[in-house]
Amino acid sequence: MAYVGQLQRKFMDYTKSLYREGIVDEQFTQLHKLQDESNPDFVEEVVTLFFNDSERLLNELTNALEQQNVDFKKVDGYVHQFKGSSSSVGAQRVKDLCIAFRTLCELENKEACLRCLQQVKLEYASFQTKLESLFKLEKQIAEAHGTVPTLD
Amino acid sequence: MARNGVISRRIRSDKIEGFEISAMDSQKEVHVLAVDDSLVDRKVIERLLKISSCKVTAVDSGRRALQFLGIDEEKKTVGFDGLKVDLIITDYCMPGMTGYELLKKIKESSALREIPVVIMSSENILTRIDRCLEEGAEDFIVKPVKLSDVKRLRDYMKREDKNHSENRGGTVNKRKLRETSDPSLSTYPSSISSSSSSSPSSSSSSVELDSPTRRLKMTNTDL
Numbered sequence: 001m002a003y004v005g006q007l008q009r010k011f012m013d014y015t016k017s018l019y020r021e022g023i024v025d026e027q028f029t030q031l032h033k034l035q036d037e038s039n040p041d042f043v044e045e046v047v048t049l050f051f052n053d054s055e056r057l058l059n060e061l062t063n064a065l066e067q068q069n070v071d072f073k074k075v076d077g078y079v080h081q082f083k084g085s086s087s088s089v090g091a092q093r094v095k096d097l098c099i100a101f102r103t104l105c106e107l108e109n110k111e112a113c114l115r116c117l118q119q120v121k122l123e124y125a126s127f128q129t130k131l132e133s134l135f136k137l138e139k140q141i142a143e144a145h146g147t148v149p150t151l152d
Numbered sequence: 153m154a155r156n157g158v159i160s161r162r163i164r165s166d167k168i169e170g171f172e173i174s175a176m177d178s179q180k181e182v183h184v185l186a187v188d189d190s191l192v193d194r195k196v197i198e199r200l201l202k203i204s205s206c207k208v209t210a211v212d213s214g215r216r217a218l219q220f221l222g223i224d225e226e227k228k229t230v231g232f233d234g235l236k237v238d239l240i241i242t243d244y245c246m247p248g249m250t251g252y253e254l255l256k257k258i259k260e261s262s263a264l265r266e267i268p269v270v271i272m273s274s275e276n277i278l279t280r281i282d283r284c285l286e287e288g289a290e291d292f293i294v295k296p297v298k299l300s301d302v303k304r305l306r307d308y309m310k311r312e313d314k315n316h317s318e319n320r321g322g323t324v325n326k327r328k329l330r331e332t333s334d335p336s337l338s339t340y341p342s343s344i345s346s347s348s349s350s351s352p353s354s355s356s357s358s359v360e361l362d363s364p365t366r367r368l369k370m371t372n373t374d375l
Contacts, residue, residue: 009182027296034199034299042199080245084274085192088296 004146005107011137012149023130028090032151034075044135054124057082058117065114076105078090093123182309186210187217187242187254188272195293197241197272199336200302209237214249217242218257221264237267239309241293244280252284259288270305272297 018024035042057078064075083098097120104112138148184206186197194210203209211217221237240258244251251271268290273280276294284292293301330369 027298030296030298031196033204034196036203039199046192046195046199049195053190053192077247080274081190084190084295087274088190088192088196090296 002143004144005047005139007141008149011134011141014134014137015151017098018130018134022092023127024090025092026090027087029151031090033036046140047131047135049090050085050091051128052081053085057085058121058124061117061120066119070110072107072108072113072114074107076102079105091124091127092093094120094127097123181205181207182306183207183209184239184241185217185237185360187212187214187240187246187251189243189246193243193297197297199321200297200299201241203299204302204306206239207305214242214246214251214254214257217254221258221267223257223261223264239268239270239305241270241272241305243295244284245275252287255284255287255289268309273359306372311317 018028031043031046052117059073060078061082064078079098081100083095083102086092086094086098097116101113101116101120104116141148155291182205183200183246186194186201186208188194188197188210190214194212198208198210209220211220217240221240242251242254242255249257250266251273255269255271258269266289270287270291270293271284271289272293274295281292291305293305
């Protein structure tokens with residue numbers, strides 16, 4: 001029982017840090033409102049969809065910016081998609097970078113776009129790692145027959 | 153040939169006793185057609201609607217939405233092959249047919265124009281909102297969509313049902329409601345040609361109102 005308590009505390013602290021550091025925002029909380037006994041893995045399912053979608057978008061972006069003549073409208077289109085999906089899952093920092101990225105696309109500055117893409121990739125990787133850790137903690141709690149504390 | 157499948161279904165439910173309950177149940181449940189090219193957003197909107205007791209059909213394009221609704225662009229036939237749709241909620245920015253273009257096509261169709269259409273967009277551009285409302289959209293939601301947004305739509309639809317028989321010009325009346333109760337919306341009177349109510353454009357005040365503009369100003373104060 002003490003072990004479960006430890007895990008739950010760890011989960012709460014980790015969750016709080018994600019909000020504090022701006023990794024996730026209010027929309028992440030909103031997603032949790034959609035999770036219940038009938039859909040206990042909803043958040044993980046959506047975030048997993050986001051992971052898959054993001055990988056696709058990042059590949060497209062890399063490819064598009066590697067071209068000799070960059071089609072900035074196309075790049076902007078991908079960034080717009082990425083902004084939308086990150087916003088929908090509450091990936092705040094990723095979303096904010098996408099907003100900045102779109103401005104760079106408007107300016108058609110290839111170098112700046114490439115640098116921004118690098119930042120986006122790093123931020124996204126950080127988001128992915130952290131959320132995966134969070135989901136792992138949830139599973140550990142469930143396996144120890146504990147209940148995952150709710151976010152408030 | 154353009155048979156109104158909806159009416160005949162209703163008649164059938166009245167006549168066939170055994171089917172009565174299930175037919176009535178399926179008609180009590182609001183059926184929403186959600187249109188969004190984003191897989192993530194489709195998943196979220198689908199769950200938002202289901203948790204709000206709506207039946208959901210989610211499609212990834214305007215073209216597919218029209219196919220589902222029974223208007224096939226190429227064949228140009230109209231028919232109700234699918235279940236009756238009570239509300240259409242669509243993203244604005246989509247490749248191919250935008251949400252705005254989809255809205256226009258729905259409002260141009262005599263069979264479909266009565267279905268309320270709600271637009272979603274990640275960008276809260278007032279001219280965009282105006283355009284959509286002018287074209288007949290019932291409402292405009294700024295993404296990311298939250299539970300409170302969907303809950304409000306549900307309440308709104310219940311009101312629609314009650315008013316439907318007396319209120320053919322539903323859209324116009326709703327705009328009037330918004331205008332008279334929100335004097336800070338100075339853009340509305342100029343963009344809506346059919347409405348005759350005048351709204352004093354006073355200085356902006358914080359309004360507790362179900363209006364698209366309120367949602368723009370909204371932070372996280374509700375829930």
